[in-house]
Amino acid sequence: MLLSKLLLPTLKDSPQEAEVISHKLMLRAGMIKKVASGIYTWLPLGLKVLRNIENIVREEMDASGAQEVFMPMVQPKELWEETQRWDKMGPELLRIKDRHDRDFCLGPTHEEVITDIIRNNVKSYKELPLNLYQIQTKFRDEVRPRYGIMRGREFLMKDAYSFNMDEESLQETYLAMREAYKTILERIGLEFKISAADSGAIGGDSSEEFHVLADNGEDTIAVSDSSEFAINTELLLKEGEDIQSLEGNPSPDGKGTIQIKKGIEVGHIFKLGKIYADDMKANVLNKEGKASTLYMGCYGIGVSRLVAAAIEQNNDERGIIWPHNIAPFDINIIAIGYDKNEEIASASQNLYKELTQMGYDVLLDDRKDGYGTKMKDSELIGIPLNIIIGKQYLENKEIELKSRNGDSSTNPISDIKTILDFFKDK
RNA sequence: CGGGAUGUGGCGCAGCUUGGUAGCGCACUACGCUGGGGGUGUAGUGGUCGUCGGUUCAAAUCCGACCAUCCCGACCA
Numbered sequence: 213m214l215l216s217k218l219l220l221p222t223l224k225d226s227p228q229e230a231e232v233i234s235h236k237l238m239l240r241a242g243m244i245k246k247v248a249s250g251i252y253t254w255l256p257l258g259l260k261v262l263r264n265i266e267n268i269v270r271e272e273m274d275a276s277g278a279q280e281v282f283m284p285m286v287q288p289k290e291l292w293e294e295t296q297r298w299d300k301m302g303p304e305l306l307r308i309k310d311r312h313d314r315d316f317c318l319g320p321t322h323e324e325v326i327t328d329i330i331r332n333n334v335k336s337y338k339e340l341p342l343n344l345y346q347i348q349t350k351f352r353d354e355v356r357p358r359y360g361i362m363r364g365r366e367f368l369m370k371d372a373y374s375f376n377m378d379e380e381s382l383q384e385t386y387l388a389m390r391e392a393y394k395t396i397l398e399r400i401g402l403e404f405k406i407s408a409a410d411s412g413a414i415g416g417d418s419s420e421e422f423h424v425l426a427d428n429g430e431d432t433i434a435v436s437d438s439s440e441f442a443i444n445t446e447l448l449l450k451e452g453e454d455i456q457s458l459e460g461n462p463s464p465d466g467k468g469t470i471q472i473k474k475g476i477e478v479g480h481i482f483k484l485g486k487i488y489a490d491d492m493k494a495n496v497l498n499k500e501g502k503a504s505t506l507y508m509g510c511y512g513i514g515v516s517r518l519v520a521a522a523i524e525q526n527n528d529e530r531g532i533i534w535p536h537n538i539a540p541f542d543i544n545i546i547a548i549g550y551d552k553n554e555e556i557a558s559a560s561q562n563l564y565k566e567l568t569q570m571g572y573d574v575l576l577d578d579r580k581d582g583y584g585t586k587m588k589d590s591e592l593i594g595i596p597l598n599i600i601i602g603k604q605y606l607e608n609k610e611i612e613l614k615s616r617n618g619d620s621s622t623n624p625i626s627d628i629k630t631i632l633d634f635f636k637d638k
Numbered sequence: 639c640g641g642g643a644u645g646u647g648g649c650g651c652a653g654c655u656u657g658g659u660a661g662c663g664c665a666c667u668a669c670g671c672u673g674g675g676g677g678u679g680u681a682g683u684g685g686u687c688g689u690c691g692g693u694u695c696a697a698a699u700c701c702g703a704c705c706a707u708c709c710c711g712a713c714c715a
Binding site: 221223224225226227228229230231239240246248249302304320321323352354355356358363369371419430477480482510512546548549552553580581582583584585586587588589600602603604612 | 639644645648649650651664665672673674675676677706707708709710711712713714715
């Protein structure tokens with residue numbers, strides 16, 4: 213991609229609407245544009261990151277045996293009445309009417325729709341277990357949207373729903389999802405904790421949250437400093453615990469001591485049990501030929517929220533530092549004097565072609581600007597590796613490799629192997 | 639919904655106290671110089687001053703209502 217052709221409206225000053233670092237950087241890096249409170253357009257650069265995360269999520273969900281579906285965003289009132297949620301849910305459920313005055317809502321979640329599909333299409337225990345997922349836009353009319361994409365009203369979510377014959381089967385699917393989530397977050401490259409959580413309004417037996425640790429997180433979690441153990445302090449507060457006094461205590465799992473940290477909830481897995489299946493009469497015939505109510509689980513990942521969470525955890529005073537697996541581009545070729553010097557232009561074009569053929573997603577900064585402007589933008593948008601081609605190339609056919617982490621080296625332009633090495637150990 | 643604040647070109651801001659018909663920096667356009675850390679010269683483009691109403695000869699400025707946005711709280715699979 214030629215940078216001169218890319219819609220990339222970077223900003224020097226952050227708009228006053230932004231408070232937290234991820235929001236500021238997403239606006240400054242030209243990733244998003246606000247349309248209304250909590251509602252954003254994803255610009256090309258932001259969308260690339262969003263898609264990268266989405267693809268990792270999709271790959272791991274498929275690998276876990278789940279199947280992808282795509283459900284409607286607009287859902288009829290009747291389904292929501294079956295679970296009484298049409299009345300139970302507050303104004304965060306955005307209700308709308310069609311031209312025939314029929315009631316609908318914008319889907320904040322999809323238990324009703326998916327359960328309706330299963331009860332109509334699955335009749336035998338032989339067809340189970342099933343785990344269906346989608347990656348789709350959700351709408352929740354939050355009381356107070358904030359922090360940009362982190363808590364928007366419209367957001368992208370991966371939601372999966374499993375249907376099992378019994379608790380043992382549900383437990384198996386639940387653990388498979390737990391593992392898939394760990395792999396997803398590891399692949400994205402984020403530091404996270406898994407905490408026991410309040411299962412809240414969605415109900416159900418038990419649930420765990422996946423938290424990305426970050427100072428601007430909305431949740432306060434008690435974590436062990438030397439194990440995976442964590443617990444959402446919401447639960448502890450309900451039990452009357454004094455949160456601050458827990459800091460420094462031995463961890464309940466016997467490993468390390470407790471620290472109070474801020475986390476961003478990016479995933480939540482639930483064992484729902486029979487609650488929705490009971491309400492919606494979702495049952496199949498068991499081995500004895502008797503109707504048996506299904507056990508359900510649901511498993512969510514905030515895909516768009518992960519973009520913000522990744523930035524919260526990976527930035528410096530110059531901008532974003534993308535983990536390699538989700539970076540919008542792998543390499544930025546910073547061509548100094550591209551518009552004036554034939555040699556620079558053709559050398560950078562050749563390099564671009566070569567790297568692209570090798571499978572890298574490459575950006576070529578062919579703009580008329582100087583080194584400073586180009587580097588500042590590249591650092592702001594967080595490209596992992598910069599290749600600078602300028603004076604040193606003209607003098608002795610050398611280029612400089614400069615990573616976003618600060619490593620740099622000067623190499624002959626023919627030494628592409630060095631570039632490969634840069635990515636190998638990441 | 640309670641508390642606080644803000645709304646002036648794409649972004650950041652000044653002007654408002656003391657009314658006189660809109661300005662600065664960045665960005666943007668053209669041309670030149672420059673070309674390894676947001677460089678520079680000349681000439682330009684772009685604004686119903688959130689909206690509606692009121693006061694006044696005259697409103698970005700004073701008054702009122704409303705709207706939008708942000709922060710804290712309550713809320714939240």
